[in-house]
Amino acid sequence: MFMQVENVYKSYNKEGGFFYSGKLDVLKGIDFSIKEGECVGLIGESGSGKSTLSRVILGLEKPKQGSVIIEGISASKWMKENRGGMSVVFQDYTSSVNPFFTIKNIIAEPMIMAGDKKNLHEKICALLEKVGLPSTMINKYPHELSGGQLQRVCIARAISTHPKFVVLDEAISSLDVSVQSQILELLHKLKHEMNMTYLFVAHDLQAVANLCDRILFLHKGKIVEDLASDELALATNDYAQRLLNSVMPLCIGKNKCNLNKNLPPLQVV
Ligand SMILES: Nc1ncnc2c1ncn2[C@@H]1O[C@H](COP(=O)(O)OP(=O)(O)OP(=O)(O)O)[C@@H](O)[C@H]1O
Ligand SMILES: [Mg+2]
Numbered sequence: 001m002f003m004q005v006e007n008v009y010k011s012y013n014k015e016g017g018f019f020y021s022g023k024l025d026v027l028k029g030i031d032f033s034i035k036e037g038e039c040v041g042l043i044g045e046s047g048s049g050k051s052t053l054s055r056v057i058l059g060l061e062k063p064k065q066g067s068v069i070i071e072g073i074s075a076s077k078w079m080k081e082n083r084g085g086m087s088v089v090f091q092d093y094t095s096s097v098n099p100f101f102t103i104k105n106i107i108a109e110p111m112i113m114a115g116d117k118k119n120l121h122e123k124i125c126a127l128l129e130k131v132g133l134p135s136t137m138i139n140k141y142p143h144e145l146s147g148g149q150l151q152r153v154c155i156a157r158a159i160s161t162h163p164k165f166v167v168l169d170e171a172i173s174s175l176d177v178s179v180q181s182q183i184l185e186l187l188h189k190l191k192h193e194m195n196m197t198y199l200f201v202a203h204d205l206q207a208v209a210n211l212c213d214r215i216l217f218l219h220k221g222k223i224v225e226d227l228a229s230d231e232l233a234l235a236t237n238d239y240a241q242r243l244l245n246s247v248m249p250l251c252i253g254k255n256k257c258n259l260n261k262n263l264p265p266l267q268v269v
Pocket of ligand 2: 050051052169170
């Protein structure tokens with residue numbers, strides 16, 4: 001087993017103006033595991049806690065209770081022992097890069113932090129080509145690139161340290177549909193070439209089903225369904241069924257599509 005998320009709880013203080021007004025329980029006992037080389041999708045409605053869970057896994061936030069274990073040791077210890085072993089691509093590619101840095105410096109930053117300082121120029125040119133960008137872009141600035149190009153730069157940066165595990169938090173959500181499918185193809189290709197393990201967070205069930213081996217449905221602070229992508233029709237949980245009903249094309253061609261048609265479809269935002 002690559003990663004185990006065990007009984008994770010996370011709460012935030014509710015905004016209460018001058019007066020303290022209680023806690024917002026976002027994660028209420030999250031349990032799941034990810035095998036090495038697996039691509040796991042995490043789906044749930046806006047505000048359900050997907051980014052919170054991602055941040056807990058990345059060690060950016062501490063859970064109130066529970067733990068994240070990677071390759072048998074605590075995630076924090078694993079990250080110290082595997083510098084650059086875990087990386088993330090966020091939805092907002094514009095604010096996740098320094099506008100005053102060239103593409104070269106943006107990609108070089110985590111490499112240098114992970115102790116990789118030799119032949120940076122050549123390595124970064126190769127990374128740009130790997131994500132489908134010309135190496136001549138190396139000296140450009142973020143504002144000179146399109147959204148899709150900049151997100152490819154963020155992916156190049158994320159894979160620059162040869163991570164074992166990559167969290168993609170809505171990494172394609174801000175892109176237009178044709179660019180989304182190009183980036184999905186790129187992620188698919190990189191996953192196989194570099195044998196990475198992915199946690200792919202998204203609203204879009206179809207994109208998740210295309211890329212991922214397994215899908216976790218997060219609802220009301222819990223994982224309510226955990227299914228292989230080719231067994232989505234076996235969903236028994238009401239929330240998962242309603243979400244699946246809203247993207248019925250997924251079911252075309254399935255022999256046993258036992259989704260409950262009486263439930264209203266969810267609005268996928
Ligand atoms: N730092 C924080 N302080 C207080 N509340 C927070 C904080 N971060 C998130 N929340 C709240 O926790 C809940 C879950 O937020 P989160 O961003 O994890 O949801 P999400 O599933 O990623 O949503 P989206 O799909 O819109 O990105 C929301 O109600 C949000 O307002
Ligand atoms: Mg989010």
